[in-house]
Amino acid sequence: MHVVRYNPLMDTRYTPHSYENDIYKKWEESGAFSADSQVQTMGEHQPFCIIMPPPNANDPLHIGHAMGVAVQDALIRFHRMRGSKTLWLPGTDHAGIETQYVFEKKLRKQGKSRFNFDRDTLYSMIAEYVDENSQVAISQMKRLGASADWDRFTFTLDEDVVTFVKDTFLKLHDDGLVYRDEKLVNYCTKCGTSYSELEVVYKEQQTPLYYLQYGPFELATTRPETKFGDTAVAVHPDDRRYQHYVGNTITVEGISSPFELTVIADEFVDPEFGTGVVKITPAHDHNDFAVWQRHKDAMPALKQVIGFDGKLNELAGEFAGLPVVEARQKVVAVLREKGLLVKVDDTYQNRVATCYRCSRVIEPLPLTQFFISVNKKDNSLAHTALKSLSAGQTKILGAGREKILKHWLENLQDWNISRQIVWGISIPVWYQVDGYESSVHVGFLTKDGVYTRGTLEELLTQFSIDEVVAGVQSVQAENTVPYVVSLEKPNGGGMYLAETDTFDTWFSSGQWPVVTLKTGKSDDFETFYPTSVMETAYDILTFWVMRMMLLGEYLTGRSPFSNVYLHGLVRDEKGKKMSKSKGNVINPLEIIDKYGADVLRMSLVIRSTPGQDRSVGEPDFKAARNLTNKLWNAARFVMLQIENNEGGDNTPHSEFDVKLTEVVRSITSHIDELRLGLAADELYNSFWHWYCDECIEQHKKGSLSTDQLLTGLTTFLILFHPFMPYITEVIWQELRERSLVKTNLLISTPWANS
Numbered sequence: 074m075h076v077v078r079y080n081p082l083m084d085t086r087y088t089p090h091s092y093e094n095d096i097y098k099k100w101e102e103s104g105a106f107s108a109d110s111q112v113q114t115m116g117e118h119q120p121f122c123i124i125m126p127p128p129n130a131n132d133p134l135h136i137g138h139a140m141g142v143a144v145q146d147a148l149i150r151f152h153r154m155r156g157s158k159t160l161w162l163p164g165t166d167h168a169g170i171e172t173q174y175v176f177e178k179k180l181r182k183q184g185k186s187r188f189n190f191d192r193d194t195l196y197s198m199i200a201e202y203v204d205e206n207s208q209v210a211i212s213q214m215k216r217l218g219a220s221a222d223w224d225r226f227t228f229t230l231d232e233d234v235v236t237f238v239k240d241t242f243l244k245l246h247d248d249g250l251v252y253r254d255e256k257l258v259n260y261c262t263k264c265g266t267s268y269s270e271l272e273v274v275y276k277e278q279q280t281p282l283y284y285l286q287y288g289p290f291e292l293a294t295t296r297p298e299t300k301f302g303d304t305a306v307a308v309h310p311d312d313r314r315y316q317h318y319v320g321n322t323i324t325v326e327g328i329s330s331p332f333e334l335t336v337i338a339d340e341f342v343d344p345e346f347g348t349g350v351v352k353i354t355p356a357h358d359h360n361d362f363a364v365w366q367r368h369k370d371a372m373p374a375l376k377q378v379i380g381f382d383g384k385l386n387e388l389a390g391e392f393a394g395l396p397v398v399e400a401r402q403k404v405v406a407v408l409r410e411k412g413l414l415v416k417v418d419d420t421y422q423n424r425v426a427t428c429y430r431c432s433r434v435i436e437p438l439p440l441t442q443f444f445i446s447v448n449k450k451d452n453s454l455a456h457t458a459l460k461s462l463s464a465g466q467t468k469i470l471g472a473g474r475e476k477i478l479k480h481w482l483e484n485l486q487d488w489n490i491s492r493q494i495v496w497g498i499s500i501p502v503w504y505q506v507d508g509y510e511s512s513v514h515v516g517f518l519t520k521d522g523v524y525t526r527g528t529l530e531e532l533l534t535q536f537s538i539d540e541v542v543a544g545v546q547s548v549q550a551e552n553t554v555p556y557v558v559s560l561e562k563p564n565g566g567g568m569y570l571a572e573t574d575t576f577d578t579w580f581s582s583g584q585w586p587v588v589t590l591k592t593g594k595s596d597d598f599e600t601f602y603p604t605s606v607m608e609t610a611y612d613i614l615t616f617w618v619m620r621m622m623l624l625g626e627y628l629t630g631r632s633p634f635s636n637v638y639l640h641g642l643v644r645d646e647k648g649k650k651m652s653k654s655k656g657n658v659i660n661p662l663e664i665i666d667k668y669g670a671d672v673l674r675m676s677l678v679i680r681s682t683p684g685q686d687r688s689v690g691e692p693d694f695k696a697a698r699n700l701t702n703k704l705w706n707a708a709r710f711v712m713l714q715i716e717n718n719e720g721g722d723n724t725p726h727s728e729f730d731v732k733l734t735e736v737v738r739s740i741t742s743h744i745d746e747l748r749l750g751l752a753a754d755e756l757y758n759s760f761w762h763w764y765c766d767e768c769i770e771q772h773k774k775g776s777l778s779t780d781q782l783l784t785g786l787t788t789f790l791i792l793f794h795p796f797m798p799y800i801t802e803v804i805w806q807e808l809r810e811r812s813l814v815k816t817n818l819l820i821s822t823p824w825a826n827s
């Protein structure tokens with residue numbers, strides 16, 4: 074081998090910061106990230122595609138994102154080197170509620186709230202705020218070394234995405250899978266919006282159970298303050314104690330005056346709970362609402378006593394205007410005074426629904442909302458997704474979480490997709506309000522900036538419809554008001570008001586694999602759908618992965634991905650969950666600053682298992698840093714040998730090639746079959762204990778040729794590249810300068826043969 078003399082030798086130590094930016098620039102400028110730069114070779118390997126789970130455009134990355142990037146980038150780099158046409162499509166999510174919540178907090182610090190702005194103004198303000206921050210996440214992903222196709226970057230509020238998402242709603246509507254109904258929703262009175270069942274966090278807690286005198290009965294309840302909304306009392310049909318009351322009307326001594334309730338029988342009542350008699354308050358309890366639906370004829374209409382502001386309304390008489398918790402205490406005090414409180418059980422344990430965002434107790438409240446039917450008999454979204462799961466069209470790698478997913482799909486309830494926030498994609502619905510003015514409740518900002526609220530009928534006595542529309546904040550139309558689903562305001566006579574609710578964020582991100590490929594470059598959908606791997610954290614399996622399966626199947630007839638790779642939560646080195654309050658949060662950027670991106674990536678991936686939590690800390694970072702030093706020193710040693718060996722060489726070692734082929738074969742199959750943690754671990758051991766400890770020693774003793782030593786080095790650089798892209802590329806560049814390798818960039822170098 075002819076060797077060009079070089080001088081000086083590689084730096085004695087690897088310092089990531091002197092190289093990482095330049096290397097990233099080189100990769101980007103070479104066009105290696107672009108799916109268009111690659112021609113699909115031979116057909117041996119299928120096109121490979123990962124759609125990046127879009128992080129919140131407004132947030133810096135956390136350690137979990139770094140984990141996602143490390144896993145996805147390793148897979149992408151591997152398949153690209155193997156010759157597949159490879160696409161890693163990046164994007165960000167507008168994260169409706171999360172972002173609006175943060176923005177409103179900022180407004181509050183300025184002494185303002187969302188009620189100071191009309192919808193369009195508020196939307197523009199949030200958009201500007203998000204725009205300022207969204208570069209942060211992108212530049213952080215680049216620092217991690219993400220080799221994504223940035224030209225295909227997609228934001229969930231890009232115009233073509235918005236149009237696509239609305240079209241999906243139109244299609245669902247045409248197929249009879251959308252309906253509007255007054256139902257109890259899980260409403261957070263602090264966030265000012267309803268949530269789907271998935272977003273409710275249940276907490277076990279001790280809640281006083283009050284035994285109240287109700288006419289001839291004693292009954293137990295945790296919510297005496299909702300008694301003003303009672304429409305019946307219920308017993309179990311087989312409960313002998315009460316059978317003779319069923320169908321009768323009882324008189325209950327009220328707080329101000331007595332009132333009457335019918336006694337009904339329903340199997341939902343547990344005879345063992347309390348006294349076996351319960352009050353039915355359908356506007357404020359999901360079970361009671363279901364009872365009400367079964368016995369509508371036997372009881373009055375819904376009586377809502379808690380408003381969307383979390384306070385009791387005029388139906389609560391003297392308690393009107395009080396927040397729920399305060400009202401409960403006062404009602405109990407008055408009942409006690411009147412001798413209507415029989416006893417209190419302070420040891421009662423129950424499950425309280427709380428908001429996943431702000432932890433406030435969720436109020437079930439009646440609201441007219443849009444729903445997607447997921448279990449409609451002849452056209453069931455849930456059933457289709459279940460089928461493709463059972464048929465193995467989508468494989469879930471995540472420590473048994475496929476079962477959880479199946480359980481959710483089997484028990485899935487219709488999906489409430491309306492959110493009462495501005496920051497999102499508006500639901501393309503128009504209410505035809507002529508003749509229904511008294512059934513439409515509007516909140517708007519007058520020309521003078523005064524927040525005003527009332528029925529349209531009331532408002533139109535003082536304001537023109539144009540003024541109301543110009544300053545509109547919210548339109549709440551009752552269930553009777555007719556509506557049209559349309560992207561544009563319907564033509565023709567009549568007065569129309571646009572729906573002000575926006576889609577649940579998961580409704581747009583649930584279409585992500587389809588919408589990104591369909592709105593991207595031509596042929597992207599044909600080439601890359603269904604995608605190869607969806608890599609995400611297991612805690613959003615039901616929020617997101619399940620929705621992508623429902624909507625992906627619906628829109629294309631195929632599951633959107635072949636594999637779901639669920640990574641675990643990243644915990645601190647003692648296995649504790651990271652949290653600001655514990656002060657154990659690892660900021661990925663600080664680790665990159667200290668050790669470089671490769672060290673962070675390797676520490677997160679090595680020995681990780683899909684679906685299982687991962688503990689990392691200083692010892693892991695130090696171990697990975699030692700590995701980079703080992704690689705660097707080995708490379709320096711090899712180059713020194715090549716320089717010194719001019720004119721003479723050792724004898725080739727006969728077993729070396731066999732063993733190297735075996736290493737390549739094993740690592741290749743691990744990565745190919747998504748066993749990344751194992752691949753990295755085996756690679757580490759082969760390199761350290763075989764190549765460095767044995768081969769280099771053999772070379773020193775004269776029984777391994779310099780050619781073999783170099784082949785070993787370049788092969789290990791290729792194998793390590795998906796896990797530690799920067800240092801491997803830096804060493805490759807050193808080799809290239811000395812004409813020891815043929816390709817310009819390691820990122821575009823073909824994978825090693827086995």
Ligand SMILES: [Zn+2]
Nearest residue numbers: 261264428431
């Ligand atoms: Zn909340």
